[in-house]
Amino acid sequence: MKIAFSPCPNDTFVFHAWVHGLIPNAPKLDVTYADIDITNHLAANKQGPEVLKISYAALPWVLDDYALVPCGGALGRGCGPLVLTRSGLSKTPDPALLSGRKVAVPSERSTAYLLFRLWAAKHVPGGVGEIVVLPFHEIMPAVRDGHVDAGLVIHEARFTYPNYGLSMLTDLGSWWESDTSLPIPLGAIIAHRSLQIEEIAKWTRASVQYAWAHPEASQSYILAHAQEMVPDVVQQHIQLYVNEFTANLGEDGYAAVTTLLSRAAEEGLTPDINLDKLLL
Template sequence: MNPATPLEIVCAHSPDSDDAFMFYALATRKIRSRLVTFRHVLEDIESLNRKAFEGQYHLSAISYHAYPYVADKYVLMASGSSIGDGYGPMLVANTPMAPEEVKGKRVAIAGKLTTSWLAMQIMQPDVVPVVMPFDKVLDALKDKAVDLALVIHEGQLTYSRGGFHLVTDLGRWFKQEYGLPLPLGANALLRSISPEISAECCRMMKESIEYALNNQEEALNYAMQFARDMEQPLAEKFVGMYVNHFTVDAGDIIPKAAQKLLDLGWEAGLIPHRTEVEFIR
């Protein structure tokens, strides 16, 4: 490669308002580099989890649940995590239901590698998953094709409009049970990328998040195109939930929380091997 020619990094993330917000400065080239350029690919998180098995993208959003399966190929980036600090994916039903009644029920989920599904199984392993696109779980619940829906993304703020009832907030449950925030999604970088390029990607990712937080109005206006029918105040609330100081840098608490989550999964037999989380900056 000619030293004057920047390396193209294919960067994959989900078409959500929070991801769009944190990647805004990269997507619009507010943050630039002489070493790398970014080409953005948008796919749902379960597709990204599956493609990470093959190391398809240089930089990819993944679920923390997926990390043990791709840790041979990817390392976690300290910037870009989506963290539920006392809130998170929501288990909802058509009628009021106690958490103790969930056992044995059919649950619509967005994918078996999502962190929401891992947390759900840690809380209650005896349920029947019905996998479907994340934006169809409430439709399936409304049609009574399932007993419960595990809601991720913006549906966490809009499910009540459909008359659904909250059974459990998994982020609240995790915080109450273990005293830690629930790590949901992360950005991961191919291990095969050179240290110089990896460091540059980490710098740019962090600066992109900081730019969005420091220029919220323009970043939110950009993110609104991915807000899936949410009005601006609700989209702003959702972005604020999942793009925050933990997103800028995971610090010490998020690696601890991620390790706890994955160890719980391994101890319960939900993850085939123990994996040490590893973050780069």
């Protein structure tokens, strides 16, 4: 079975056991490691493998062909995207600084960018200027070097941005949580509707449970693929993004996803969808 997910520590932690044949009766996986912007477009263009990790924000474009797997993804609290600028740009964080400015984002169909657009519509007078899509690991250097005015970052960048001389303008996760009281829906696992989705969910959940039970087993695999090689940063990343929602979306998880996509559709940022398609 072909699968595509990012090389980020949360994904490699989750899928380590399945990738290495440690889940009984699960099919062998043929893995493609790809940035979320690539997997979002693979799914939307109907060129993707049977199972993919994509942004929740990309779901409206793929639900005719793919179903949401209710585990394995990334939701949580205190783990939202950050908007960063160069240190010293302003003594106090002011969203108006982004008016007409160039901002780097990790994907035009990422949840991070969707949250950014929802936030900017309320907080940035006149809107931002040019949007530049970059792989997430290139965003902080671009901000640091002045190629863009601000950057929208995800993953372990939450822990490492001070190393690049950057400051946080806003935490979009904190804004979302205070506005909705719901967790932040970031990355989703989807599977082609021709498959037995319940089986995909069973194998994915078993891989998550194995990872929690044997955290040392996946360490070398995770470090071999991580952008940030510092073990402490990798561990922080896993602890933040692999949680109860990874094992089971549950009521709060589904509510977070439906709220995000409903708000986005109301603002004309994504296509309107039948929310019943999100349920197995």
